[in-house]
Structure formats: C-alpha cells, structure tokens
Amino acid sequence: MGFWKASCSVLLVCFFVGLCSMYQCSAAEADANQTVNLIVNASSGRPIPETLFGIFFEEINHAGAGGIWAELVSNRGFEAGGQNTPSNIAPWLHSECMCSVTVREIISAQLVELEYTIPGFWGMNIEQGKTYKVVIYVRSPGSINVSVSLTSSDGSPILATANIVDSDVSNWTKKEVLLEAKGTNHKSRLQLTTSRKGVIWFDQVSAMPLDTYKGHGFQKELIEMLEDIKPQFIRFPGGCFVEGEWLRNAFRWKESIGPWEERPGHFGDVWMYWTDDGLGYFEFLQLSEDLGARPIWVFNNGISHRDEVDTTTVSPFVQEAIDGLEFARGASDSKWGSVRAAMGHPEPFDLKYVAVGNEDCRKKNYRGNYLEFYDAIKHAYPDIKIISNCDGSSHSLDHPADYYDFHIYTSASHLFSMTHQFDHTSRSGPKAFVSEYAVTGKDAGTGSLLAALAEAGFLIGLEKNSDIVEMASYAPLFVNANDRRWNPDAIVFNSSMHYGTPSYWVQKFFRESSGATLLDAKLQTNSSSLVASAITWTSSVDGETYLKIKIVNFGNRQVSLKVSVDGLGLNSLLSGSTKTVLTSSNVMDENSFTDPNKVAPDLSLLENADRDMNIILSPYSLTSLDLLTESNNIRMPQANSSARPSI
Numbered sequence: 245m246g247f248w249k250a251s252c253s254v255l256l257v258c259f260f261v262g263l264c265s266m267y268q269c270s271a272a273e274a275d276a277n278q279t280v281n282l283i284v285n286a287s288s289g290r291p292i293p294e295t296l297f298g299i300f301f302e303e304i305n306h307a308g309a310g311g312i313w314a315e316l317v318s319n320r321g322f323e324a325g326g327q328n329t330p331s332n333i334a335p336w337l338h339s340e341c342m343c344s345v346t347v348r349e350i351i352s353a354q355l356v357e358l359e360y361t362i363p364g365f366w367g368m369n370i371e372q373g374k375t376y377k378v379v380i381y382v383r384s385p386g387s388i389n390v391s392v393s394l395t396s397s398d399g400s401p402i403l404a405t406a407n408i409v410d411s412d413v414s415n416w417t418k419k420e421v422l423l424e425a426k427g428t429n430h431k432s433r434l435q436l437t438t439s440r441k442g443v444i445w446f447d448q449v450s451a452m453p454l455d456t457y458k459g460h461g462f463q464k465e466l467i468e469m470l471e472d473i474k475p476q477f478i479r480f481p482g483g484c485f486v487e488g489e490w491l492r493n494a495f496r497w498k499e500s501i502g503p504w505e506e507r508p509g510h511f512g513d514v515w516m517y518w519t520d521d522g523l524g525y526f527e528f529l530q531l532s533e534d535l536g537a538r539p540i541w542v543f544n545n546g547i548s549h550r551d552e553v554d555t556t557t558v559s560p561f562v563q564e565a566i567d568g569l570e571f572a573r574g575a576s577d578s579k580w581g582s583v584r585a586a587m588g589h590p591e592p593f594d595l596k597y598v599a600v601g602n603e604d605c606r607k608k609n610y611r612g613n614y615l616e617f618y619d620a621i622k623h624a625y626p627d628i629k630i631i632s633n634c635d636g637s638s639h640s641l642d643h644p645a646d647y648y649d650f651h652i653y654t655s656a657s658h659l660f661s662m663t664h665q666f667d668h669t670s671r672s673g674p675k676a677f678v679s680e681y682a683v684t685g686k687d688a689g690t691g692s693l694l695a696a697l698a699e700a701g702f703l704i705g706l707e708k709n710s711d712i713v714e715m716a717s718y719a720p721l722f723v724n725a726n727d728r729r730w731n732p733d734a735i736v737f738n739s740s741m742h743y744g745t746p747s748y749w750v751q752k753f754f755r756e757s758s759g760a761t762l763l764d765a766k767l768q769t770n771s772s773s774l775v776a777s778a779i780t781w782t783s784s785v786d787g788e789t790y791l792k793i794k795i796v797n798f799g800n801r802q803v804s805l806k807v808s809v810d811g812l813g814l815n816s817l818l819s820g821s822t823k824t825v826l827t828s829s830n831v832m833d834e835n836s837f838t839d840p841n842k843v844a845p846d847l848s849l850l851e852n853a854d855r856d857m858n859i860i861l862s863p864y865s866l867t868s869l870d871l872l873t874e875s876n877n878i879r880m881p882q883a884n885s886s887a888r889p890s891i
C-alpha cells in the first residue's frame with residue numbers, strides 16, 4: 245500500500261511537470277480564474293525614446309531581390325555566377341530548337357532564332373490593367389524585329405505584347421516598351437521572340453511595374469505592411485549578408501549605386517543566392533526617407549565569416565565607409581554627394597547611425613578594425629552615432645561606442661523571461677540596440693502565437709527599460725515562401741500574396757510606444773506568466789490622447805484582471821475606448837496563405853471603460869486596452885508622438 249502511494253505521487257508529479265514544460269505554464273496558472281490587480285499611475289511617467297521600435301531589413305530569404313524590390317527579372321544581366329566563374333543564364337530558358345545561347349566575356353545573351361523566356365522569381369505577378377516597363381539592351385549586325393510579351397506560365401495566353409523593330413542596332417541600344425496587361429496571371433513570364441534568322445545580343449533586361457511605393461521601385465503591398473507598424477528606424481542591409489561567408493562576396497555599397505544597368509550584382513554566399521543589386525545603398529536610404537524612418541547603415545568592417553583583413557591593412561575599408569557617408573550626407577557637389585545627386589536626390593539623406601560590422605565582436609581583428617572606423621568617422625562626422633558589435637549589457641565595453649548591439653534568438657520561455665534582461669544593466673555607458681530578436685526553433689515553427697507572445701513579453705521589458713534600451717528590431721523581417729532560408733519571419737509573401745505572422749502583429753501593438761510616455765504600471769500577482777505596461781500617447785491624426793495598457797498572459801489559464809487607473813479625473817475616460825486581443829485556440833497556431841488571419845488582432849469596443857474595470861484575459865494572449873482620455877485630465881510628461889490611432 246505504502247509502495248503504491250509513493251509510486252502514484254511520483255507519477256502524478258511527472259505528469260504535471262510534463263504539462264507545464266509543454267505549455268510554459270507556471271505554478272500560478274494551476275489556480276483557475278485567478279484575479280490579478282493592475283494599478284496604473286497616470287499622473288507620473290517618463291518619455292520613451294523616439295527611436296525605440298524600428299525594423300531590420302536583411303537581404304535574406306529573397307526579401308529584397310524577388311521581394312520588396314519590384315524588379316520582375318532575375319539575373320537581368322546574365323551575370324549570376326560572377327566574374328570568376330563562367331557566367332550563367334539561369335533562370336532564363338530558351339526554346340530547344342534552332343536557338344543557341346552564348347554567354348561570353350561581355351556577358352550578354354545571344355538569340356539566334358525563336359525565343360527566350362524568363363519566369364522571373366518563381367513566376368511574375370502580372371495584373372490586369374497594370375502597366376509594366378520593360379527595358380532591354382540589344383545589339384545585332386542586322387535589323388531586328390523582336391516581340392516582347394508577358395504571357396502565362398506556358399506561353400498562352402499572351403497578357404501584353406509589343407514589338408521592338410530597328411534597322412540599325414549595330415551598337416548597344418537601349419529599348420523601352422510599356423506593356424499594359426489585358427489579364428492577370430500570378431505566374432507569368434517575360435518572353436522575347438523573333439522569327440527572323442540572325443544573331444541578336446541582349447543585355448540588362450528589366451521588367452518593373454510602373455506603380456511602385458512612392459514611385460521608387462518598391463512593391464507597394466509589402467512596404468505598406470511596414471508603413472503600418474510605423475518603424476522609427478531601418479537597420480540595413482544585413483546581418484550576415486553584410487559580412488559574407490568570404491569577404492569577396494560581401495555586400496559593398498559602391499557596387500550597388502549608380503545606373504542599375506552598370507551594377508555588377510553579386511552572389512551572397514551566406515544566404516546562397518545572386519542579387520542584381522537593383523536594391524542598393526541609395527534605394528535603402530530612399531526607402532528610409534519614404535517611410536520616415538531613420539536609416540541605420542551596417543557596413544563591412546573588413547571581416548567576413550571566414551576571412552578577415554588585418555587592422556594594419558583595413559584603411560581601404562575605412563575609406564569606403566567614409567565615402568559612403570559622403571554619398572549619403574555630402575553636398576551635391578562633393579565627390580560622392582554628386583553621385584547621389586545624379587541619382588535624383590540632391591538633398592542629403594538623414595543618416596546618423598552606423599554599425600561597424602555584424603556579430604563580429606569575437607573575431608580576432610574586430611577591436612583593432614573597429615577603432616580605425618570609430619576614429620575616422622568621429623573625426624569626419626562627429627554627430628554620427630556608432631554601434632559596436634560587442635554586447636555591453638553585462639559588462640562595460642573596452643572601447644568607445646554610442647550603442648552596443650544585442651542579438652537574441654531563443655526559445656519562447658527563455659525570451660519571455662528576458663522581460664527582465666535589462667533591469668539590472670548599468671545605466672552608464674553606451675545605450676543598448678536590440679537589433680535582432682526572435683523566438684526560433686520548435687516553439688516558433690514558421691511563426692506561432694507562442695513565439696509572438698514571448699516576444700511581446702520581451703518588448704514590454706524593453707519599454708520599461710527604455711532609459712537604457714533605445715532601439716529594438718525583430719529579425720528577420722521578410723521571407724519569400726519559395727526560398728525559406730530562416731524561420732520564422734515577420735512577413736511571408738510569394739509573387740502575389742502576403743501575410744503577417746503573429747510576430748508581425750505583435751509589432752503593431754507597440755507602434756505607438758516610440759516617443760510615448762511610460763507610466764508606472766504595477767501588477768499584483770505571484771504569477772510569472774503575466775507582464776504589463778502602460779503608456780500615454782497623442783495621435784497626430786485625431787489629436788486625441790490615448791492611454792494604452794498592454795498585458796501578456798503567457799499562461800494556459802484565463803485571468804481575471806482588475807485594472808485601476810490612478811491620477812485621472814472623474815469622467816476623464818471617453819466613449820470610444822477599445823480592447824484588442826491577439827490569441828487563438830491553439831498556442832501553436834500559425835497564419836498561412838490559405839488562412840492569413842487565423843492569428844490576428846481582434847478589436848472590439850470596451851463598453852465598461854472606466855478608471856476601475858474588470859477585464860478577462862484569455863489564456864495565451866496579448867491584450868491592449870486603448871482608453872481614449874479627456875486630454876486635459878491627464879498630466880503628460882513630454883510625450884511627443886506622431887503615431888496614429890491604435891489597431
């Protein structure tokens with residue numbers, strides 16, 4: 245009898261522990277319907293930095309080429325493969341009969357007869373009524389008559405077509421046609437056809453929709469997803485993409501500017517694909533400006549994953565960075581500023597932040613190289629803020645910096661617990677830039693609710709520590725579903741569809757935080773599965789002041805929350821207050837092309853909005869209470885937000 249009793253209790257304990265680790269619950273969740281108090285003091289607070297929440301764009305997962313950059317042609321100069329290996333024509337296809345392909349030193353393609361087709365990046369999305377500009381460089385010893393068509397994936401029907409006819413193209417000649425699509429096909433291709441026997445050389449073949457974001461070449465729908473989360477900065481263009489597996493394959497800004505036809509392109513050997521670099525340094529700066537986000541330029545510091553330049557020979561890299569700053573900020577008659585002006589932007593870009601390398605702190609030459617960059621940049625541009633790759637959150641840096649980079653990819657329970665990561669970090673020295681964070685691995689899959697909630701908990705911790713953490717960005721931002729190099733990501737797309745993962749939606753809950761006022765918000769609970777914050781912010785759209793309370797319930801039980809807002813006058817909450825909840829029936833739920841809004845914020849009117857109110861928090865949920873206040877009833881310590889009304 246005694247034996248059985250003992251065995252049973254061991255069994256029961258094991259079962260309970262098993263459940264908890266599966267759902268990341270804590271002992272407190274075992275009490276069903278616990279009541280928790282949240283006390284918000286609306287009469288005191290401190291400003292959150294204007295810069296707090298931004299985005300990190302990396303050329304990974306075909307996020308840029310075949311992604312936000314609207315170019316439909318892949319390998320438009322037949323240069324994929326680079327200078328050191330025979331160039332290749334892929335993904336171009338040519339009909340098998342009577343057609344030959346020659347890609348030679350000058351790297352162009354020869355059409356003898358019949359046709360070339362290109363499916364672009366996993367099919368071109370051609371939409372009825374939209375106009376596409378096709379540019380082709382041609383050369384031929386004889387006259388030409390080439391049809392340029394957008395067709396469905398098997399060549400029929402033809403969605404749009406035009407002819408290029410010329411009797412003299414003995415020298416390279418640029419030809420442009422506008423094609424208006426008469427039908428829609430998400431997997432279209434561009435087809436070049438001739439029925440005349442002869443030799444025609446092609447080079448730099450481009451097809452772009454005319455309608456792009458602010459006319460600057462970006463896919464509208466994808467950039468609008470970014471606009472919607474109101475990023476305060478863009479860190480670009482990587483990540484590992486900046487480093488390269490080998491230095492010779494790293495992104496180098498000088499090869500990504502000027503007329504697109506003259507850019508050599510390069511093979512990114514970390515994420516293993518070719519980019520024509522139509523999306524180059526200038527375009528990143530332009531995108532930052534168009535989104536009203538501060539550019540943060542990450543440049544190569546003479547270090548890749550596998551090779552490094554010694555500090556004694558790093559000066560060409562330093563000069564390259566200084567030239568890059570002149571390109572962005574120099575007068576339009578300066579050497580590099582004039583190149584920018586010739587590209588259509590005579591005014592300087594507002595570049596004030598640079599990061600010296602990416603994740604290179606432990607590399608042999610990092611400190612030596614870093615100091616060369618630091619001294620040269622501070623000398624030429626004293627106002628530029630410099631970000632070090634070395635983490636200064638647990639000990640002081642041994643070199644000067646304005647910010648230190650902090651990257652974290654981990655499990656859901658660990659990231660959620662990191663809500664306290666910066667609570668005890670030294671407040672002197674450089675500020676923290678959490679430039680990459682995400683839940684990864686089995687907790688995240690390709691973008692689960694569980695991952696998103698852990699990230700929300702972490703972000704609430706960053707809001708509370710925003711006196712030391714001045715910037716944070718989720719990573720990676722985009723994935724083309726045809727080339728998943730990294731899971732999960734914030735925004736998933738293919739040629740014609742896109743959706744936000746739950747992690748994307750979490751970003752939206754935080755878009756008003758930058759520049760808002762952080763209020764004192766205390767949770768009275770023993771549970772370690774609940775975190776909350778409160779801010780006030782003023783909408784530039786309706787001029788109203790909102791009090792936003794966010795609570796993450798990271799446990800598997802419903803929670804009854806009693807909210808008390810102190811420091812508000814009587815009747816100071818107006819009708820129109822709302823509650824927004826991100827949750828789902830299963831914590832591992834994800835969105836998909838077929839069910840893009842399975843896990844998405846659910847907005848409802850908050851009928852009982854008051855200084856004291858009871859709210860039910862669903863299990864595994866993020867809840868935002870957006871209380872519309874009578875502005876003069878709330879004391880606003882220096883809040884200055886240009887954000888828009890809430891979700």
Ligand code: AHR
Pocket residue numbers: 302304482483484485602603680719720730
């Ligand atoms: O975000 C994906 C990668 O993770 C980045 O390129 C790199 O900085 C980090 O290791």
